[in-house]
Amino acid sequence: MSTVAYLSVQEILELKLLVNEIFLSIQGESTFAGYPCSFVRLTGCNLRCRWCDTTYAFSGGKLMSIATILDQIKAYSVPLVEITGGEPLLQKNILYLLSFLCDLGYEVLLETSGSLPIDNVDPRVHRIVDLKCPSSGQSEHNLLANLKKLGERDELKFVIADKKDYEWAKAKLVEEKVWIEKIKAVSFSPVFGELEPQVLSQWILEDKLKVRLGLQIHKYIWDPSMRGV
Ligand SMILES: C[S@@+](CC[C@H](N)C(=O)[O-])C[C@H]1O[C@@H](n2cnc3c(N)ncnc32)[C@H](O)[C@@H]1O
């Protein structure tokens, strides 16, 4: 617990988070795509991406103690856990949950918009940081200072709706090269239902970019509008 104020185990277990859903699925995004993964989706987001597929997580949910959340994750019995949202970093108690999961030996992923500081996140966590492209309508919220905090276990992603977004993302790879070189992976993902994977693939191949094409594979396995997968 080096990154946050010291609390006893009992105090940590009693801390609460506003949780939208907890579920077991196949990890659909990032370099961990394909693995069984427990998901904890927290309620609330400070952004409003035009194409957000999880608007139901902007409100609602249930206040749950970290002890109860852990019980559910333990019941799923898989070694990979992702905390997502909404925007998970809006709730400060998330930092305790992340560290506690690492202490228990889980491989822990955090999916964040990158609009809030990522500094206090336990260094054992894999941080997956989205840089919001222009057509999301939220680019002005990108906290570019986060990029220099990224390390070798972290990933950067760009969700791309059109050629303008693509060119913007490509320019960022050059402008922020010095930080991006140090991280595990960069992915370019098409906005689902808006940009054909084949079109984005063609652009990446033409430019021979060293980025991974990211497809949300859960949307090919299950109905793309389904929750809890
Ligand atoms: C729902 S967000 C939650 C985490 C955080 N708020 C964020 O934006 O990174 C999880 C991921 O889904 C991506 N996403 C949301 N809607 C999408 C869509 N329509 N097509 C492709 N990716 C989408 C986001 O860009 C983000 O990388």
Ligand SMILES: Nc1nc2[nH]cc(C(=O)O)c2c(=O)[nH]1
């Ligand atoms: N299966 C599955 N994988 C995911 N990876 C990141 C997700 C997210 O919403 O953050 C997500 C999700 O919603 N479902």
Ligand code: SF4
């Ligand atoms: S930051 Fe994430 S959860 Fe919030 S609106 Fe954008 S995609 Fe949706």
Ligand SMILES: [Mg+2]
């Ligand atoms: Mg999702």
